[in-house]
Amino acid sequence: MKAITGHKVRGLPVGAEIPTCDNSGAKIVKLISVKGHKTVRRRIASAGVGDLIKASVIKGRPEIRKQVVLAVVVRQKKEYRRPDGTRIKFEDNAVIILKDDKGTPKGTIFKGAVAKEAAERWPGISKVSSIVV
Numbered sequence: 001m002k003a004i005t006g007h008k009v010r011g012l013p014v015g016a017e018i019p020t021c022d023n024s025g026a027k028i029v030k031l032i033s034v035k036g037h038k039t040v041r042r043r044i045a046s047a048g049v050g051d052l053i054k055a056s057v058i059k060g061r062p063e064i065r066k067q068v069v070l071a072v073v074v075r076q077k078k079e080y081r082r083p084d085g086t087r088i089k090f091e092d093n094a095v096i097i098l099k100d101d102k103g104t105p106k107g108t109i110f111k112g113a114v115a116k117e118a119a120e121r122w123p124g125i126s127k128v129s130s131i132v133v
Contacts, residue, residue: 002121010034010046011078012093017058021074021094022107025064029055029071029095047073049080050118055095071095072103072125074110074118082116088133090115096125 012018016031035052037045047053055071057064074096079089090113097106103124110125113133119126126132 007081008048008050008117009078009080010048010051011076011080012048012073013044013046015044016093018055018073018093018095020060020071020097020107021111022096022105023109024097024106025061026057026059026069026097028057028059029069029097030058031055032068035070035101048078049073049076049115050121052098052101053095069106070098070101072098072118072122074114074125075112076115088115090133098124 014031017028019028020026032054034045034047039045051073053071055069057067075090075094077093079087081087099106103122105124105128110129113131114129116132119132
């Protein structure tokens with residue numbers, strides 16, 4: 001996992017239900033915690049593009065349901081700014097389920113675009129993704 005340049009707006013608070021965009025078997029996950037998130041005491045943690053999150057699968061295939069999985073946020077609706085000054089936002093929120101904390105994706109096909117910030121930070125995701133925005 002590499003560092004990310006620029007200011008990242010965190011648009012997904014803990015408790016958010018986020019759809020997945022891969023073929024791992026999970027359809028919707030619920031955000032439990034954000035790995036490496038440092039904040040003020042009692043403030044609700046939130047995740048942005050490229051963040052590693054821990055999530056619970058609430059909808060999907062029966063064998064993967066009710067499991068706690070690691071995932072990476074690849075799209076968010078909340079607009080954020082890149083270091084060159086451009087602002088970007090996506091049509092929906094989306095995550096990709098991981099096999100391990102190294103960044104190996106569980107699925108083999110990703111539906112839709114993947115943010116450039118997530119692809120730079122997680123090389124395993126950038127290898128499989130077809131569209132990087």
